[in-house]
Amino acid sequence: MTGGALSSIDGDVYETPSPALVARIVDSHGLDMACERWFWIGERTLSSLAQKGRAQAGRVSPPRTGGRSMSCSEAEAAVAIETGYALGSAKRGTRAAGISVGAQGLYSRRGLTPPTISSEERGVATSLGARARRGDVEAISAWEARLTFERAVGSVIRAALALVAAQPATGRYVLPPVDAVLAAALRDEDPAAVAAVFPDLAALEPEPEPAEPEPPVTVTPPIPETYPMPRMRRMPTDDVIRAERAQGKTAARMAYDWEVSVQTVYAHWRRLDAAAALAAQVEAVAPEPVPAPRPEPIFRPAAPVQPPGRLTVGDLAIAVDLAQRAQITPGEAVEFIRADVDQARARPAALEPELAGFTAPRMSPALASWFQALADGRDLPELEMADFHV
Template sequence: MRGSGSIDSDIYEWPEPAAVARLMDSHSLEACETRWHWIGQRTLIAMAQRARAASGVTGQARRRSYSDEDAAVCVEAAFILGSASRGQRAAGLPTASQSTFNRRGLTMPSISDEERGVVSVLGRRAKAGDVAALAEVERRHDFDRAVGAVLRAALALVPVQPATGRYRLPPADARLAEALRDHDPTAVALAFPELAAVEPGEPKPAPPAIVTVPQPIPETCPMPRRRRMPTDDAICAAFRKGQSAARMSSDWGVSVQAVYAHWRRLGLSRRAAPVAVVPLAPRLEPAQRLAAPVSPDGHLSVVDLGRAVTLARREGITPAEAVAFIRADVDQARAFVCEPPGAGFPVPRMSPRLAAWFDALVDGDPLPDLQMEDIHNV
């Protein structure tokens, strides 16, 4: 797998860089993208550039933020130390650009599995605050910079360098030994192991160079997983300071979802507190609650039951007490409601004297006298 992140890279066969360069020169970049559709445009350009450089053809150099000397130190240190990132650190470059290797027709060296395991364990221990691991990481970085200083002094002895391929280093002779006299003996021995048998041009009394091999890391098994989130007190303190979840995730090296999970566990939230609802009426005391007479039909409507539920929630009383209060209110209101009229007839409106006259007419009693205003008030 080439690390392209696509399943096509595991299915299709990758072309040789020389084939990509030939098709790109004879047709176009679009033809290469159509022929090898599972490969990205930048990867195709890098492969063609590497193939041209391997055949001795150099393209137009782009503007770079570092010199040719820095590029030479980066390339040679990467192959000596076995890692492009260590070569970049040895040259003092901010980033290790792959174009530096492609321009010279070289494949960027990658770190070995053993070295990756050592660096990973050291990184975890250093991040956890292990003083010994921090010292070991700093020592390794100083050693990489020492190798870069040795290569910079050695490459200065070769004024003309090839346009492609690896850079030429000077031969291991007395001149080189004299130029590297004041450098780290361990870095010199790693970059030029054959220089140990060569005496400098001007011998000076000095102790023999002792090559020290870095001590292996005592851990032979993976270290237990450590919690990267700080303590609960630190999380609460950062929350009270007004730090956002994105800021906490950036400071502590965790995901934003992990920060939100710890917020929920600790009961922390940035949402505004709910506004307290003021009751519209004071709570009824037990002495003020009305007795609940039984209604004629013995049932309440759905609307009345809804009012009882609202009253129970608002006043904090039991459902039975709320139903009794609503039932008393309904019975009290029924005393002032007239019976509904028959279907299709309006409700009659007449004066009391006229109503008494009709009652006497129905009962067969003597009819009372009526005045004109009694009839007009109907």
């Protein structure tokens, strides 16, 4: 008869026999008789129950005559079992010991029941592992811390079991007593892992001598914001990861070199690939820079240059004002202004302040035409007295 574990319906209908009873029937009447009596249980499950019953009775299981032997040593099995009880999980115990053995067979051969975590803790661990596989950096750090603590507890168990000369053939392994010898052996281990396995070991540590009282000092108020120390990262920088990946290194080789799991390497690869894809999308979407148009040159007309000996309208206006003020004839005023202009052109070019008191005079169009004809050397038109009063 072949088969595996109980189905959900059989487990609810039938009662599972005790391991001691199954071991007694198998040893006295054979496995076929036990399979016929407990027909709803598979042969493999009955063999595990018989092995567990023999171990509970203090009888060592007979050596196997065929098949594959256990893939770990007795020392590794001891570390896995005791670490599993310390951490409350058989899976974490085998992982801390660095072996891949089925927990049911490992514990049954010594008549023990594998420890299992609660459904709440299993949900937290499953969620944390899923987030780490998706590349969540915070989840990866938390998962690495979890694995590091498991390995530290396994190291404490291994060092403690080395202090016990002989171990029983069945049941739990014997740990050494809590004394100074154990404290010396675990001096270099992780304090948190030591406290998880031997909580009473801290009482043996000598208390530090009281320090001499220091003079009172001014107490600085505490800083409201605190920043936790960054956790030591086993993985190298992103540039190193990209370089070694470009060289063709596999994830398994990187995990061996950096003492991390292969899943952690894959998580960092996925994170770097996602960042590179996002940068490529941003670069493809970004518009090309449009060059700014060159400013067109502004052409300003040059100021007209007055020919030598010719007066401007402004000069003629000043001559009219001078003739009215000084009670001289317009011809004398024009000659005076022309001499002044010639003298100013003979001097070096320099900015001089305007003549104080001379404003732009108002004159009639007939008077302006008269002055313009005088300046051009043409015949002078006739003027009336009313042309002088504007």
